Amino acid sequence: AQKVTQAQTEISVVEKEDVTLDCVYETRDTTYYLFWYKQPPSGELVFLIRRNSFDEQNEISGRYSWNFQKSTSSFNFTITASQVVDSAVYFCALSEAWTNAGKSTFGDGTTLTVKP
Amino acid sequence: GAGVSQSPSNKVTEKGKDVELRCDPISGHTALYWYRQSLGQGLEFLIYFQGNSAPDKSGLPSDRFSAERTGGSVSTLTIQRTQQEDSAVYLCASSLTGSRDTQYFGPGTRLTVL
Secondary structure (H helix, E strand, O other), rough: OEEEEOOOOOOEOOOOOEEEEEOOOOOOOOEEEEEEEEOOOOOOEEEEEEOOOOOOOEEOOOOOEEEEEEEHHHHEEEOOOOOOOHEEEEEEEEEOOOOOOOEEOOOOOEEEEEEE | OOOOEOOOOEEHHHHHHEEEEEOOOOOOEEEEEEEEEEEOOOEEEEEEEEEEEEEOOOOOOOEEEEEEEOOOOOOEEEEEEHHHOEEEEEEEEEOOOOOOOEEEEEOEEEEEEE
């Protein structure tokens, strides 16, 4: 079954701290896609990153970095030197290529609060 | 270019009434998705369309919910005989060809059933 677990419901940090948001997924497909989305207080979900199951290279984009490890079925997201504007709900999502093609499963989200 | 748009942005209705929620996807996107997000909760998958067809309707909560898509573009989610538990934000997203692609989300319709 397709499943995404974001164990951290809420995280609170002080500005400039580094923070890692965990995402663990379950799938039987060998081909699948992983995503992270950000939902700021304004409400609209914004795409952050997409990864396919064959690309385990970690990625860095400015203060954001992602660590994809198939061995532990994890796709963790790290924000370096957090800022108040990073405060949002972050969702990890999984799409399978075959078994549930077309359906995306989202985790319950992690609410990140960055305090000045 | 234009993103995904949804209307209305807010809808207040009385229990038992029918409501229609509209989604205009990004032009050229063949896949369209509907999700429901209750207060402080994650995204609950409702249905997706590939063109005008809905291969997977398994997420619709009950037979009071239905959706259609016409011309491979606009989609309407209809909730009949609304109940208070239907109160939520209904999100629409579209992607270029399918769920392997990035989904672009609309601003949502906040539905309140009194």
